[in-house]
Amino acid sequence: MxxxxxxxxxxxxxxxxxxxxxxxxxxxxxxxxxxxxxxxxxxxxxxxxxxxxxxxxxxxxxxxxxxxxxxxxxxxxxxxxxxxxxxxxxxxxxxxxxxxxxxxxxxxxxxxxxxxxxxxxxxxxxxxxxxxxxxxxxxxxxxxxxxxxxxxxxxxxxxxxxxxxxxxxxxVVFNRYLSSDVQQRPLRLTAETDKYGCWGGKKGTFKFDINADYTAYSPGQVVYINGYAISESPERKPAEVTLALVLQVTYFGRMTQAMETKCVKTIVTRWKNLDRIGPRLDFQNQSSLVVPDVPESDMRHCQFIKVYYTLEFTLKLPGACSSDLSNASPVTIMNSMSNQQSQHLPPSEPTGMSIPPADRGT
Structure with missing residues (x-):
């Protein structure tokens, strides 16, 4: 040796x-x-x-x-x-x-x-x-x-x-994107709820109607929002408003022959705005979170890993007996090579009040 x-x-x-x-x-x-x-x-x-x-x-x-x-x-x-x-x-x-x-x-x-x-x-x-x-x-x-x-x-x-x-x-391998691969459009998030006291009795109504600028983003891009949050409640306590980018990854694996799954959900980044909801909080071309350097959504050619992102808007209601009001919608995350060179166009403000809960969508 x-x-x-x-x-x-x-x-x-x-x-x-x-x-x-x-x-x-x-x-x-x-x-x-x-x-x-x-x-x-x-x-x-x-x-x-x-x-x-x-x-x-x-x-x-x-x-x-x-x-x-x-x-x-x-x-x-x-x-x-x-x-x-x-x-x-x-x-x-x-x-x-x-x-x-x-x-x-x-x-x-x-x-x-x-x-x-x-x-x-x-x-x-x-x-x-x-x-x-x-x-x-x-x-x-x-x-x-x-x-x-x-x-x-x-x-x-x-x-x-x-x-x-x-x-x-x-x-490193990135997906190759063409301009026609992702159809960009505004993303709408709406929700409405009635608030009740700890011992019953209606205390008011909370609702929001928010538009994000796109349905697809690349690392480094800022998410701009327009819209409003409304409180029909006599309480004027501070309420926390957040917009989060949430990542959910599903892994597929076998121990014998049967395929099993493992899901991991993570908040990648979150933007917070502390303000008083009473009676209305407006967002006018508001810059919120910045998309960090995260994996791409498109894993279509991989059998065992699936990546899924959502934008989740949350209004934290005041009071010990209140639940948060939130809604989420899927978004696509591309790679840094797909950053659009065109000038940013702000989202339009939602027209009308929030839609009924049974008709929520994007």
């Missing part, structure tokens, strides 16, 4: 892999530097834009060998997969659920033969390659119980049971 590591340290190899994207390779590259040492160094991304489905990756793998080296193969592996797993219970009663799907696993042989060995002389070497990402792949996702991830792995195989050395780095 000692002789193996001595030989390993003497025979050093420096390897660079450069991936060029699109028609302007100088605009987006991935640089991989792998000296054959015991400790593998880092890999530097210099790409400003994520990958998108259907994009063609072309590149050239180059390496320099300083001393004669015996190897089997040098490979580049580009892969994408989804993995889901969670556990219910503990100890002997624990139930483990999991699922996995592979979208692609493309191996590129840069040098050598899988069945043989070759002695590589000192010098510089270069091998071109190309690969097109499939169209039907989901965007990158990282969650509590599952992920969708894409990797580039550089693998060097030498003779011996400890001859495999590899280094893996992730890359």
């Amino acid at each position: 000692i002789d193996f590591f001595k030989t390993f340290m003497r025979n050093q190899i420096q390897m660079f892999v450069i991936l060029h994207l699109g028609p302007q390779p100088d605009k987006c590259t991935i640089d991989i530097f792998l000296p054959m040492k015991l400790k593998l160094p880092g890999i530097v991304f210099s790409c400003n834009q994520p990958f998108v489905p259907g994009q063609t990756i072309t590149g050239k793998a180059s390496w320099t060998i300083e001393r004669t080296l015996t190897i089997r193969t040098i490979q580049l592996v580009i892969s994408g997969k989804c993995e889901v797993k969670w556990t219910v219970g503990s100890g002997n009663r624990a139930k483990h659920y999991k699922a996995k799907e592979v979208y692609f696993n493309h191996e590129i042989l840069l040098y050598g033969e899988p069945t043989g060995e070759s002695s590589v002389s000192p010098g510089s070497y270069s091998v071109p390659f190309t690969y097109t990402l499939p169209y039907n792949i989901p965007p990158t996702y990282q969650g509590m119980h599952g992920n969708v991830k894409y990797d580039v792995s550089l693998i060097l195989m030498k003779p011996g049971i400890f001859g495999k050395k590899s280094y893996t780095i992730p890359f």
Whole structure:
């Protein structure tokens, strides 16, 4: 074993892999530097834009060998997969659920033969390659119980049971959106309720009618609202008004053959406005929450992870015996590449009073 590591340290190899994207390779590259040492160094991304489905990756793998080296193969592996797993219970009663799907696993042989060995002389070497990402792949996702991830792995195989050395780095995939993919329209939230005292007796009526500007947003966008909240109550205590972006993720996994689900609901971000409701609070092109950097909604090409967002408007009613008045509607979250460049148009103010509870909708 000692002789193996001595030989390993003497025979050093420096390897660079450069991936060029699109028609302007100088605009987006991935640089991989792998000296054959015991400790593998880092890999530097210099790409400003994520990958998108259907994009063609072309590149050239180059390496320099300083001393004669015996190897089997040098490979580049580009892969994408989804993995889901969670556990219910503990100890002997624990139930483990999991699922996995592979979208692609493309191996590129840069040098050598899988069945043989070759002695590589000192010098510089270069091998071109190309690969097109499939169209039907989901965007990158990282969650509590599952992920969708894409990797580039550089693998060097030498003779011996400890001859495999590899280094893996992730890359990001975004959905490709067209302007016609999402039909933007105002989003309406309405609700109405009567308030009663702790011992009965009607104390008044609360209602709101709110318009948000869009039904689809990208990270960094501000949600603007118009509308009003009305209190027909003699109480003039402060009432908290909030608008929240709520994320619900459903994971699908198996323990045996039956498919089970695991749902996780999270408030991603919340905007609060503390004001007096009495008799009316108006919102006129009011800037509320800012959409943070969150996963995309569109996971249609993933079988085991579904992502769902809602905008939820809540009016916290005063009094110990009161329940909050709220309503929510689904919204689409796209990626930062899909940010609209057009100027923001504020939402229109709702016309008329809030609609009856039986007819609520968006």
